[in-house]
Each structure stands twice: as structure tokens, then as C-alpha cells.
Amino acid sequence: MRRQRRQRLQVILAMLVLAAIAAGLMLYALRSNINLFFSPMQVVAGEAPMDRPIRAGGLVAKDSVKRDPQSLAVRFAVTDHVESIQVRYRGILPDLFREGQGVVVLGELQPEGWVRADEVLARHDENYMPPEVADALKEAGYAPEDYRDRADQSPPPAGTQPDAGVE
Amino acid sequence: MWAYLHKLASPQGFYALSVRLSPWCWGLALTLMVVGTIWGLGFAPADYQQGNSFRIIYVHVPAALLAQSIYVTMAVAGLVFLVWRIKLADMAATAMAPLGAAMTFLALFSGAVWGVPTWGTWWQWDARLTSMLLLLFLYFGVLALRGALGGRQSAARAASVLTLVGVINIPIIQYSVEWWYTLHQPATFSVTSRPAMPSDMWLPLLVMVLGFYCLFLAVTLTRTRHEILRREASRRWVRALTGEGS
Amino acid sequence: MAFDSWQAFLAMGGHGVYVWSAYGVALLLLSGTVLQVRLERRRVWRRVSRQARRGRQRGMDRGAS
Numbered sequence: 001m002r003r004q005r006r007q008r009l010q011v012i013l014a015m016l017v018l019a020a021i022a023a024g025l026m027l028y029a030l031r032s033n034i035n036l037f038f039s040p041m042q043v044v045a046g047e048a049p050m051d052r053p054i055r056a057g058g059l060v061a062k063d064s065v066k067r068d069p070q071s072l073a074v075r076f077a078v079t080d081h082v083e084s085i086q087v088r089y090r091g092i093l094p095d096l097f098r099e100g101q102g103v104v105v106l107g108e109l110q111p112e113g114w115v116r117a118d119e120v121l122a123r124h125d126e127n128y129m130p131p132e133v134a135d136a137l138k139e140a141g142y143a144p145e146d147y148r149d150r151a152d153q154s155p156p157p158a159g160t161q162p163d164a165g166v167e
Numbered sequence: 168m169w170a171y172l173h174k175l176a177s178p179q180g181f182y183a184l185s186v187r188l189s190p191w192c193w194g195l196a197l198t199l200m201v202v203g204t205i206w207g208l209g210f211a212p213a214d215y216q217q218g219n220s221f222r223i224i225y226v227h228v229p230a231a232l233l234a235q236s237i238y239v240t241m242a243v244a245g246l247v248f249l250v251w252r253i254k255l256a257d258m259a260a261t262a263m264a265p266l267g268a269a270m271t272f273l274a275l276f277s278g279a280v281w282g283v284p285t286w287g288t289w290w291q292w293d294a295r296l297t298s299m300l301l302l303l304f305l306y307f308g309v310l311a312l313r314g315a316l317g318g319r320q321s322a323a324r325a326a327s328v329l330t331l332v333g334v335i336n337i338p339i340i341q342y343s344v345e346w347w348y349t350l351h352q353p354a355t356f357s358v359t360s361r362p363a364m365p366s367d368m369w370l371p372l373l374v375m376v377l378g379f380y381c382l383f384l385a386v387t388l389t390r391t392r393h394e395i396l397r398r399e400a401s402r403r404w405v406r407a408l409t410g411e412g413s
Numbered sequence: 414m415a416f417d418s419w420q421a422f423l424a425m426g427g428h429g430v431y432v433w434s435a436y437g438v439a440l441l442l443l444s445g446t447v448l449q450v451r452l453e454r455r456r457v458w459r460r461v462s463r464q465a466r467r468g469r470q471r472g473m474d475r476g477a478s
Contacts, residue, residue: 406468
């Protein structure tokens with residue numbers, strides 16, 4: 001009876017290990033397709049396809065947002081602090097869209113290296129705080145994004161840092 | 168210790184424990200959830216970027232945590248059932264599956280509704296969202312197997328095997344936001360690091376999370392008891408209970 | 414209190430639809446769970462008492478013959 005139990009346990013564990021290996025291999029094979037977006041570094045390196053719509057993600061570069069006063073057209077740069085790509089978009093931007101904010105743009109990469117976006121999504125980080133705290137942080141010379149770093153020195157969240165996901 | 172465990176693993180012993188514990192769990196769950204909801208909706212400050220849509224966190228995060236915790240608990244119960252043939256483990260797994268499915272749905276729904284004002288979309292096929300949807304389908308699969316295979320033994324075995332294989336999805340959900348570029352931000356609630364928000368936002372979240380876990384305990388204790396009664400209705404000790412009424 | 418008035422509370426700074434629908438669905442699912450558990454309890458006890466009655470009857474039959 002005892003041996004039977006051990007056998008059953010071994011069979012189940014073996015099954016689990018095999019399933020985990022299968023899932024791991026599949027995820028490994030699909031690794032680039034699972035990423036929701038390309039970083040500007042990848043786009044500049046030519047990893048993003050030209051013939052179909054792509055998603056590109058990063059931070060909206062500081063002082064790069066230029067709005068056309070007559071229409072909803074807007075231009076801005078998406079950066080990962082290493083490379084940046086130009087984006088042109090016509091439409092309503094999400095509430096959270098601002099300079100320094102993480103965004104994902106969906107659109108076609110043009111041969112000249114800029115993206116014509118059909119959709120702009122805002123990313124946000126895992127830091128939440130009341131407006132007063134954010135103001136106080138800003139006054140003290142910190143960006144609100146530094147809140148957690150100052151709290152426990154943990155690394156910044158993936159995607160807001162140039163080498164995230166590459167290492 | 169072993170004797171005590173043995174008594175607990177017997178339907179009769181568990182029944183007695185459940186009768187004693189479950190009212191406390193229900194009471195605690197209700198209290199914590201009411202307090203957490205009022206605190207989170209009315210008294211926690213709004214977020215500096217998201218404003219009041221941030222308050223969705225107080226249902227989204229507890230639901231998502233519970234969805235995964237219930238699944239892991241079901242998988243452990245499935246393993247115990249398959250290896251040691253302890254029927255009580257299978258009854259518990261049966262009892263908690265619907266709540267797990269409901270919590271997964273709630274996490275997906277509240278996330279979608281939160282995504283509209285913050286991201287600008289209610290759905291993207293990013294790794295976190297997709298693996299969470301897969302979790303919902305795993306729950307549906309387990310429920311369907313138990314529903315379709317009326318025969319208790321085969322249904323229990325098939326459901327346990329499916330649950331165990333599906334447990335591979337849990338680390339994928341957990342780490343999806345770190346392994347890949349996703350629209351979803353990294354985890355809010357983590358054991359290892361300090362929460363990334365001040366305590367007047369974080370405490371109501373903690374209260375809600377504890378409330379949801381109490382509910383999980385309450386539902387599992389009570390529904391396992393029902394499952395015991397259903398499967399052992401013809402046993403003498405169960406028949407003796409009717410003298411005391413419900 | 415984070416809000417000045419009931420109107421402000423219900424409006425949630427323009428995000429009322431999102432916040433309230435999330436909480437509404439949560440309430441619906443949770444109360445549905447509680448209701449299901451209560452109904453199940455009634456059903457299960459009815460079944461147990463039926464079984465018990467049958468058992469007693471069988472016992473009486475045996476005693477009579």
C-alpha cells in the first residue's frame with residue numbers, strides 16, 4: 001500500500017514536470033510574440049516588422065509632445081532612455097497620457113522610422129499615492145515614480161527602465 | 168498530532184470542526200468586507216494620476232489574489248486525493264471551485280472596467296490578461312468535468328488531474344508582468360517588498376484581502392460540509408444528525 | 414471622508430460608471446455565492462432527512478416481520 005502511494009506520487013510528479021517542461025518550451029519558443037510591445041531599442045535595431053501593425057511601448061519623452069491646435073493630431077516621441085521613436089497620432093488620448101508616462105502605441109512602422117499610430121494606450125506603474133503626497137514628493141525634488149525606490153531600494157518596474165526584459 | 172490529523176481527514180471529524188468554525192468565518196468575512204468597502208470607497212484618498220477609478224483596486228486585487236489562491240489550494244487537494252485517496256480532499260476541491268471561478272471572473276471584469284479610464288482599452292492580449300483568462304477556462308473545465316461525469320470516482324480523478332496540470336499557469340500569471348512587456352503593471356501586493364502606496368491607501372486593501380480570504384474559508388468549510396452530507400447521506404452518523412435538526 | 418457630498422461620492426470624479434459597475438458586479442457575485450450556499454443547505458438537509466426516514470422505515474419493517 002505504501003509503495004503504491006509512492007508510485008502514484010511519482011507518476012503525478014513526473015506528469016507535472018513534463019507538462020511544465022512542455023509549457024516552458026512553448027513559452028520560450030513564443031517569447032518574442034508574448035511581449036505586448038516592442039521597445040524603441042528593438043524598433044531601432046530592426047526587430048519590428050514593417051508589413052503588419054506593431055505595438056511599440058516606452059515612456060513619452062519629455063518636451064516632445066506637439067499638438068496641432070486645429071485638429072486632434074499630435075506628435076510625440078516614445079523613449080526607453082536609450083533610443084526613441086517618433087509617433088504621429090490623430091484621435092483622443094487616454095486621461096493618463098502625459099510626458100513621462102508609460103504608453104503603448106498600436107500602429108504601422110513607416111520606412112522612415114516613425115510610427116503612424118491608430119491607438120494610444122497608457123501604461124501605469126504600481127505606485128499609488130494621494131495627490132498631496134505626489135506634490136510633496138515633487139517639491140522635495142523627487143519624481144512620484146521614485147516613491148517605492150526610496151521606500152525600499154527595490155529596482156524600478158519593468159518597462160520603465162531601458163534594459164528591462166532584455167537581460 | 169497524526170491522530171488529530173486523521174480525525175480531521177475523516178468526514179465526521181471535519182464536519183464537527185466545520186460546524187464550530189464556519190459561523191466565525193462568515194461573521195469575520197462580512198465585517199471585514201463591509202469595513203473595507205466603506206473605507207476604500209469613502210475614506211481612502213484618490214490617486215494622484217487615476218483619481219477615483221483607483222478605488223477599483225479594493226475589489227480587483229483581492230479577487231485576483233483569491234482566484235489564484237483557490238486554484239493552488241484545489242491543486243494541493245487534488246494531489247492529496249490522487250495519492251492518498253482521501254475523499255475529503257476531493258470534497259473540499261469540489262466545494263471551492265465555483266467561488267474560484269467567480270473570483271477569476273470578478274478580477275477580469277473589474278480589471279476591464281478599470282482599464283477603460285486608465286489604459287484607454289478594456290482588453291489587450293497581453294500576457295497577464297491572457298493567462299488570467301486561461302485560469303477562468305481552467306475553472307470552467309474543472310466545473311464542467313464534475314458536472315458532466317456524474318460518476319463520482321471518475322469525475323473526481325479527471326478533475327484532479329486537470330487541476331494539477333493547470334497549476335503550471337499560476338507562476339505564469341504571477342511572473343508574466345516581469346518576464347514580458349505587458350500593459351499590466353507589476354504586482355501591487357507582495358510579501359517581500361513594502362507596498363508602493365501610503366498606509367491610508369494600503370490598509371483598506373489589507374482589510375479587503377483578509378475579508379476575501381475569510382469568505383474563502385467560510386464558503387469552503389460550509390460547502391464541504393454540504394458535500395459530506397450529500398455523499399454520506401446514508402451513513403448512520405449522518406442519519407443521527409437529523410434528530411438535532413438543521 | 415474623501416468626498417464633500419453624496420453627489421460627489423456617486424460621481425466618483427467622473428469615473429462613477431467604472432467604479433460602481435465593478436463594485437456592483439462584486440456585490441452580485443458575492444451575494445449570489447451566499448444565496449447558493451443557503452439553497453444548497455436546504456436541499457442537502459431535505460435529502461438527508463429523506464434518507465433517514467427511509468432508514469427508519471426499513472428498520473420498522475424488519476422489526477414487524
